[in-house]
Structures are given as structure tokens and as C-alpha cells.
Amino acid sequence: MSYPSQTFGLYVHIPFCPQRCPYCAFTVLTGHTAFYDRYVEAVCAEIRSWQSLAHKGPLQTVFLGGGTPSLLDPVQVQQILDTATATFGIAPEAEITLEANPTTADAQKFSAFRASGCNRLSLGVQSFNDTDLKTLGRWHSAADAEAAYSTARRAGFTNVNLDVIFSIPGAPRQHWQATVHKLLALAPEHISTYALTIEEGTRFARRHHQGRLAPVSEEDDAWAYAWVMETLTAAGYEHYEVSNFARPGLRSRHNWGYWHGADYLGVGLSAHSLLDGQRHWNRRALQAYFTAVEAGRAPCEGTERLNTVAARHERLWLQLRTCEGTILQPLELQTLLSAPKFQAMLEAGLVHLQSLRLRLAPSGFSLADAIGVEVLTILEHAHEHG
């Protein structure tokens, strides 16, 4: 199975959450249930306003992310998908993902989501250890998560992703191993593993600054990542991006598009779009978003267009995060090969070269950012000095 990069995708941001997790730095809103209808209306209006993109359709991927999109009523999800269909069309084989939270798992609701057209469910289970879930401030138990997974299966979701977090403060290595073993037992089609990072502005950050929360050591963090790569790969999952694993043929096509320069339209609060090389992003404040959309104006907060070189370099490091790596131009390869630092990375086995294809080795995934910076520094320097 191949994963085309020239797709057209739609991202719909649903910012609502039952409560804010103490490690989360995303644009989310708690409470606000009274605004759900108005928000869905606004999102639909925003989709319709992009009628001019109809020629790019039909959509190959739709992703309802958040936030907690599963807080919406299935009717509202239906309304969004109908609007997308009416505006751009949705391809029959399209991947349509909905992010869901274990606490919102309700058999009827999940079946209705499935019936509305969603064919891929992403469950934020985070951990299968109750102590860890408590540390993370989650409001569901490991049993709830497992039940939600079964509910999804019974509702007819044959493509399910489970999100899990490692490097949870205070958790011994065994917790992570147990969580991963549980994952293997459940055998979802797709697994995303995220290292916990302490982001500024979160409750975790505050507790960290006050000395009440000790992040795990770099040693343990590196171990957890290496261990999960090895374990999931051995179990037949394809490690296809820094944080993502899938059964063969079941990578997230929507996310794949992000890393390969596909066109995508993002609607809703703070959503980002990339259309014909131009990136723009929406307002972050709910009221400002409503005001703009309801007045028929674009809720755009900023735009950027990269020059050819910058765009090429952005693509390069994004692709480098994936298992397929990037195809270098001959001149780029020549430049890299003449840099001692690049040679050292090759010798250390952090990257592999196959003809013009540059890929990260498993050990290189742990250092993906450092390697990306290195490669770009070498290429930019060569570019600046002709």
C-alpha cells in the first residue's frame, strides 16, 4: 500500500473538553456546552466559505480533533460531514477520523458516530495504569479505557488508534511496560506514543517550578522510547513516524499528509491550513472566532508563505521524521557528504543512506530534532555560500 502525498484533507478543531488535563497546553475550552451548537454552525459556515477550493475535492481525509470531539452530539458531527460533502465532496474511500475520550464512550453514541461516516476512531487512553492516570489528572480509569475500546469495536470501528503517554512523572519502568503489553493484547490498528513534556503555562509546569513535580530523567525517557520502538516493531507494527506505529497499510493518511506537504484546510478555533504553499492559522479566542465567522469574514490570525528554499527545508525535516525519510537532490547529498558532522552521524549509525534516500535509523529517531537541525544547518550554510 502506498500513501499518496498529494491529498486534500480537512481538519476540524473541536476545542471543548470536559476538563483541562494538567499537562495540556492546547487550545481547549472546558464548560461552554451552551456554545456547542453555535460553534458547529460557525465551523460549517467556515467550511462553506472555502467553496473556492472545491476543485481540490473530493476530500481524501477528514480529521475531527481537539479537544474532545466526541463530546459533540453525533448529529453535530453529521452536520459537519454533510457540509464538507456538500462543499468539497468526500471520496468514498476517504479516511474519516474522530478523536474520542474514554469517558464519552457510549455504545449508542459510538454507533451513531460510525453511522455518520466516521471510519477511524482515535481514543486517548494515555495509560493502562490507574496511578499514572491519576498523576495525569485523567478522569477515567484503565478499565474505562478498555471498555471504551470494546465499545468502539462493537460500534463497528475496524480502524482504531490508541494514544498513550510515557515518561509520566513518578511512574516506574514497569508501568510503561505493562501499558504497552496491554496495548499488544488489545491489538489496535494504530498506536501513538507520546513522551510527556512539561509545557509552559500548564499546571504541570507550575508544579515543576515549585519543585513539586520531578520530570523523569533523560535516561529513563530515552529508555522508554527505545523500548517501545523495539517492542511494537517486534510485534509487527510499522514504526512510521517519530510517535506513530501502525499495522501494515494502516498509517494515518491524514497525518501523513502533514509530513509530506499535502494540502489541508483547517477550520475551527486555532486551526492551521496549508493551501498551495500558503499557510494560515485561525484565531484562538472563541469570541473573536465567532465574531469573524458570523460577520462573514475569515477568522484568520496569521499567514506565512515560505520561499522555495525554506519550504524545501521544512519538507525535508518533516519527512525525516517518517520511516520513509526524504529523497535528497544530488547536490544536497553532495553537500551533506562533504560535511564532517554528517559523516559522523553516518558512522554512528544515526542515519541511513540508500542511494538518494536519507532515513533515520531507530537510534536516530531519539535524536530526530538534533539531526534535523544538523542537516538543515549544513544545507543552509552551503546555500548561503553558493
Added chain:
Amino acid sequence: MDVSHIRNFSIIAHIDHGKSTLADRLLELTATLSPQQMQDQVLDNMDLERERGITIKAHAVRMHYRASDGQEYVLNLIDTPGHVDFTYEVSRSLAACEGALLVVDTTQGVEAQTVSNLFLALEHDLAIIPVLNKIDMPAAQVEAVQRQVIDLMGGTPDDMLLVSAKQGIGIEEVLEAIVTRIPPPSGSPDAPLRALIFDSLYDHYRGVICFVRVVDGTLRKGMKVRFYATGREYEVEEVGILRLQRLETPSLSAGEVGYLIAGVRVLTDARVGDTVIEAQRAQQVTPLPGYRPLKPMVFSGLYPVDSEDYDSLRHALERLRLNDAAFSFEPETSVALGFGFRCGYLGLLHMEIVQERLEREHNLEIITTVPNVRYEVVKHDGTVVDVENPAALPAANAIAEIREPILSAQVLVPAEYIGAIMQLFNERRGVYLNTEYLNASRALLHYELPLAEIVTDFYDRLKSVSRGYASFDYEPKTMRAADLVKLDILINGDPTDALSAIIHRDKAYDWGRELCHRLKDLIPRQMFEVVIQAAIGSRIIAREVVRAFRKNVVAKCYGGDITRKRKLLSRQKEGKKRMKQLGKVEIPQEAFLAALKIET
């Protein structure tokens, strides 16, 4: 011009005692510049000078003053640089004068530079007018400072003028004192020409402009002159006096101060201190005394961070040298840093000024290596070589002796800090000579001190042990043998020549350990481990390790994360561009100066 109506004078002072402000007031009161032209401290016209509150290059200006005797006088103010690095230039400026205003800040009292400048002025037999400044300040201690000045140079309180340059108090009295207490120049306009070059600068349109004091004879346009030290001859293109701009005159005669343009192409041909004579009467004159060529005292390597900038750096250094005859550079190659230059400076301040100008005016990212002095190395075969770069030290088994420059140093300090100062000088291998008490509470300590000991972290330490009350001054004295060794730094096993130092054997061990430790803090963690070692010869005396990253990757990078992530990577890239690549590791610019902050 009637010589009896000329007065040539300088203002000498410790840094910040108000020299420039006083100069401004004199210019104002003599209407040399209108209030509209008035710009604070007009004589300091480089940004750097103004920022640092010091005068780096000397300048001169002519004022007209109608004195209380009803006569009009020409007053030539010859400004002097205010830092020990430029002592020689101060000396040349003073040689062009008959008198000096000795400015002392009454809130600070007499300082080391006050003393050394005073002694310089007395050596030139100048009439000294003590000017006690800042008398309007609440912290002014007029009587105490009067006593200090009397202790220093005799006289009575009545000899001293009480001034507030800032408030314009007592300025008229200063002008009167210049007329009545400073003698007019001697010298005959008809004698063979002798003119002292006390400063020079490079002008892009006119070439070198020399600032001269005519001692004997007359300097005329069209005249054939010879510069005594270089032996080169020129035809005078233009002479004139110095107001705020140059003002051409037909001639300059004995006693006058002005400028000379004679088709001199490079600054080093118009050496400060040289004597200009008439080519045809060369046999009839002896040059003016005191000339010596300017010799750099402190050296450092300058390298472009990006080796592609080598040509730009060379170009920038050439431009700088056009304006600064005391600055020298020559190409050198470092195994670690590639192609660069070894630069010579008069002192540390001079070095900082050069580096700052390179970065600001030429926008270059440069790596500076730790400054060092010039060593004389005597080899077993009897030959003597000058070593200006530690990496160039001959092999240890070829060396019979290494000699280093020794300073004659004076430090003026309140009595309660004498102990702390002595301890500091002791740590710095100082040889105590004697102490003079200027009065019961202030002492002037005389030492011999290796120049090498003041190029690393000396001034900060001096300031901290004396709570800022010590003032320090020095002049070069001699070269002397010492037990010196070369300390090498190895990065991942490779000797990094740019970090080598020549250091006294007794200090080498602590130095090496401390330097490794500092380097460890300065070198960021990276993809590969960095092992830092210090070695004397083949013996490793210290070792530190900067661990490699175990993990360096952000977990989430989806549609909404890309822009932010790209900016983050960009910042990291910019950071890397300011670092020097050594093999597979990167070393930040500051690391090459790490040794500057070492206390041993």
C-alpha cells in the same frame, strides 16, 4: 602670530573625573561653538568613546579668549586619551603643551591615573593648574582633596581652582589661570623647522592628517618636509588650525598647534611622536626627544566563526588599521579554527575596542582567543625568538629560557585595602617594591608585575577586593625569565591550539582543572560526547565530559505544530552558526575566552 599670546595646554584626569565636561565648558565660554552646536562632550566623536565615557584618541582645538587684561589669547586645548593603554599618546600630547589642567573629582579624590598623569606632566616640565571638580555635589570633600593634592605636588589650597564643570561654576577662572599661569611657548619662527606629531588620523579623501605642534620654525604649504623617524619626504599640501573643523591657514609657526596634510598614504608612516623637519635643513636639527615606536603589548587570535568570512574579516582589519596605527595584525592558521589573524593591541581596552568595532561596524561574527603577551624564547642553540601565540612555542626540549614582559605597576588604594591588594598581587606573581603614603588614609603601592597576570580577569578582581576604591596604572619595564609551561586543551583527544596557554608552572594544574570545568559549562550538550582534557606535554592533568544527548525529539508534530516547530529549529540553527565546528562537535565563541575568567 605673536607667540606671547598663545597658550598650549592639556587636561589630565582619572576616568570619569569630568575632563570632557570641563572641555565642553571651555569651548562654550570661548564661543568656539555655539550652544546649537553644543553636543555633550564634543571631543569624543566615536560612539564607543561616548558609551564608555572615555576618550580614546587625542584631538586638539583652538579657542580665542579675551582675558581680563584686555588682550586676546589663542588657547590650544590638546586632549589626551584617558586610559592606561594609551599612556604613550598621553605623553606625546603633553609634550606638545606648556601646561596642564589637573582635574580631580572632589567626590572621589586623587586616583592612580591622577598620579601617573601628573608625573608624566611634571616630566615634561609643564605648569600644573589643579582643578577641583564637582564641588556642587553633596559628596564633595573639597578640603580633604585639597590636602591630597598638596601631599602629592605641594602648593597651597589657593593654587587650586574650585569648579563644577557640569554647573558651569568657576570656568572663567580656569581660562584666566591658563593665561596667567601657563607660560607662552618658546621657540623661534625663524629657526629650522621642528614640529611634533602628537596624533594622526586617516581620512578617506585626504589620506593621513597629522596633528602637529610647531616647536621651532614655520611650516608652510608647498614646503618639502621629512619625517625624521621614517626618513620619508613629502611636499606639504595643506596646513591649518583646528577649530571644530579644520581651517586652512598659509602657515603654522613656532608655538602653534594645527594640522598638516602632505600626501602621507598610511598611518604608520606618520608616527605619533615623530618630528617633522624641513628636508633641506635636515642637517641643522636634532629631533624632538621622547619618540618611540608603538609596540603592541597584548595579542589574540581573531577568527571568523564562518570560514567563508575570512576575506571580509581581513578587509575589516585593514580598514581598522587605517585609523589605528597601534593596532597590528598578520595572518595565522590554527588547526582548530582555520584561517585567521594574530592581532596586537596596546592593552586590553584597546583589544575590546577593536573587537567591538569589528562586530558592530562590520557585522562580523568572530572568535577571539584568550589574549596573551609577547614572550622571548631563548633556545639551547642561543637563538631568541619572539612568541606571540602560545601555539607557536618551540618544543619544550629546545627551550633554554622563556622571558616575559614585566610591568612597573602602581596601585593607589585606601589604607584599609592594602592587605587585600597585597594578597591579590601576590597571587599574580607581583614583586613588592615599596609603599608611599600620600596621606594617612591613602597609599600608593609599587610593584613589579608580569603583564600576563593582568590580561586575565585582573581588573574585576582588583575592583572586587578593593570594593572599587583601588586605581591601577602601569608602564612596561623589562623582560624577565620565568618558569613558564605550555598548557594544552584537548577536545575529544585532539589538541585545540586556540585554547593553548603559556602559564607559570605553579599555576598550571589549577588553571587546567578550572579551564576544563568552565569549558564543560560553556559547551552545550550535543549529539556526540565532548571530552575535554588539559595537558602539559603528554601528561593529562584534568578531564571533563559533556555528555551526549540521549533523546532530543519533540513527540508531536502535526498540522498546527509545524510553524512553531520550524521557528524553534531555526533558532537552534542560528545558535549553531555562532559556534565553531571542531570535528564532530561544536564549541561556542565564549569557550575560547573561558580562560579570561579563571582565578588562580
